[in-house]
Amino acid sequence: MNTDHRIVVLGAGYTGLFSAIRLAHRTRRTGVKITLVNPSSRFVERLRMHQIAAGQELAEHRIPDLLAGTGVTFVQGTATAIDPEARRITVDGAETLGYDTLVYALGSSTDTGKVSGADTQAFTLNNPQIAGRFAARLTEVAASGGTVTVCGGGLTGVEAATEIAESQPGLNVTLISLDEPGGMMGAKARAHLYRALDRLGVTVETGARVTKVLPDAVELADGRLVRSDLCLWTTGVKVSPLAADAGIATDDRGLILVDATLRSVSHPEIHAIGDAAAIRLAWGRIHGTCQSGLPTAQYTADTIARLVRGKAVKPFRFGYFHQPVSLGRRDAVIQFTRADDTPRRMHLTGRSAVAYKEMVSASPLTTYRLSKRMNVTTIVSKGGRATRKPAA
Ligand SMILES: Cc1cc2nc3c(=O)[nH]c(=O)nc-3n(C[C@H](O)[C@H](O)[C@H](O)COP(=O)(O)OP(=O)(O)OC[C@H]3O[C@@H](n4cnc5c(N)ncnc54)[C@H](O)[C@@H]3O)c2cc1C
Incomplete structure (x- = not known):
């Protein structure tokens, strides 16, 4: 040694x-x-x-x-x-x-370099300082009954749109996504996710590619302009x-x-x-x-x-086990998955899903504290049989 x-x-x-x-x-x-x-x-x-x-x-x-x-x-x-x-x-x-x-x-981190204006006009969730500045602007925009766009309908975009809509009920929130939000989930879990977006008044623009972020609008590939007093960018990784x-x-x-x-x-x-x-x-x-x-x-x-x-x-x-998604503080949906992250039949919604998601979010800090004294196991699923051919 x-x-x-x-x-x-x-x-x-x-x-x-x-x-x-x-x-x-x-x-x-x-x-x-x-x-x-x-x-x-x-x-x-x-x-x-x-x-x-x-x-x-x-x-x-x-x-x-x-x-x-x-x-x-x-x-x-x-x-x-x-x-x-x-x-x-x-x-x-x-x-x-x-x-x-x-x-x-x-x-x-989220990549704002691929779409014109995203780096200068949009906020991201890349660190607490930027997220905090977004929150400060959110209060001003909500006070004037303005519109917030969340670009990217992945799970991060869904979590952000629902959290924002729940916290500021007077605000118009539009979720803009090329792919269907929750598209990787099973039909029942996805339907719950859509019901939550609908209940919270989030407008969903699916199949929409953002080509430009402007100070007061988001431009789509089909030429339409979506009003946007404040834009949160959640798509693309670098x-x-x-x-x-x-x-x-x-x-x-x-x-x-x-x-x-x-x-x-x-x-x-x-x-x-x-x-x-x-x-x-x-x-x-x-x-x-x-x-x-x-x-x-x-x-x-x-x-x-x-x-x-x-x-x-x-x-x-390693194999995936779940897709836990918060839908504001009072709702959530958990899709259980196969090792390759494709959905199983089982899913959770409502209060038990909220408790489950909170447990997931809190678990890293608990793991760190316990790991000082013992070997804590974080691997829930080791993968089992291959369910999909390796990606090309
Ligand atoms: C809003 C949001 C919600 C999410 N929700 C989920 C979820 O529910 N479930 C889930 O499984 N995943 C979720 N994710 C994804 C998850 O957060 C990431 O997969 C995870 O953070 C990756 O961990 P990491 O340690 O690789 O990177 P990070 O947690 O990003 O840590 C990287 C660290 O490196 C530091 N660093 C960067 N550059 C340097 C440098 N040059 N020198 C020194 N340090 C540097 C950074 O400051 C940071 O502290 C979510 C992500 C976001 C943004």
Whole structure:
């Protein structure tokens, strides 16, 4: 056992924080040094970002407090470069950190660069500051009976539109989506989702491609203008260019290409987890969720702990289990799924779904606290039989 082994974890979102805490527990009393790097000392609960956008105040969780007692060193800063040959990270363009093992957990954010005006006229749920500024504008727009557009009818867009409509009943909310909202759910769960949108007065524009965001409207591909005093952009994903810039093998989206043990195919001392990793399993490709991210963090912490001890490791296995969607604070729908995220027959609605969704949103913080003392299992489903051919 090499007791001088240095592990740097980049990013203290859902996966980076979990992997650092679990690694500390799995390598305790070994002398392994773990450093966690993140721009902010506040832990961002991305799962609740739509609640901030709707004007709710969330509890603040500080990363140093969550790390207390683990022995992990926290560095507040932004990683600005990786030198994989020298095994060195530059933080804020100045400080350097050497590593023997790197955990790359830089996540993803909403891409506003593809549609004209989205970067200057629209808000996103990318961080609590932007979501907070959106909430402040929301109050002004609601006071004048204005219209808010939510662009993107994925689950994040649905959660945001319903949360906003419920919190500001005087407001006109329009959800604009190319694909059918809830299209990945079974018919009954989707029907419940639509009933909730209807009950909350959300106008849904389906099959609509946004071509431009203007100060007072959103332009659609068919030439129509949808009034928009305030626009929330929730569609499209981008990742940090850091890995690609460093010459680490990535896919065409910039996600790190990994092998069956979630190690970079070009630099095996680099482990990629969460939204920043391109992970392919027997049934297809993992898409970025907390549900899949936490198991990648758990697996990677355990894998590194084994590798440091010179032990063999097994390949990563995972299967989806559910699609939990809040529909405001008083309603929700949970679609249970097969490993490949296609819907099963079972779903939950109403109060039990609200309680279930809240349990899901709160579970990462509970997991972190417990993981300081014990090995907490986050993997609900390991995948089973392949239900779909791997994506091309
Ligand atoms: C509104 C919303 C609702 C969602 N709801 C669900 C849900 O119900 N269920 C679900 O499973 N998933 C949900 N997701 C998706 C889920 O939040 C992501 O899949 C998850 O956050 C990915 O975790 P991560 O650790 O990979 O990335 P993140 O949680 O995004 O963390 C990345 C971290 O890296 C840091 N970072 C970035 N660049 C640098 C740098 N250069 N140097 C240092 N640090 C850096 C960031 O500041 C951040 O702290 C939702 C997402 C949103 C936006």
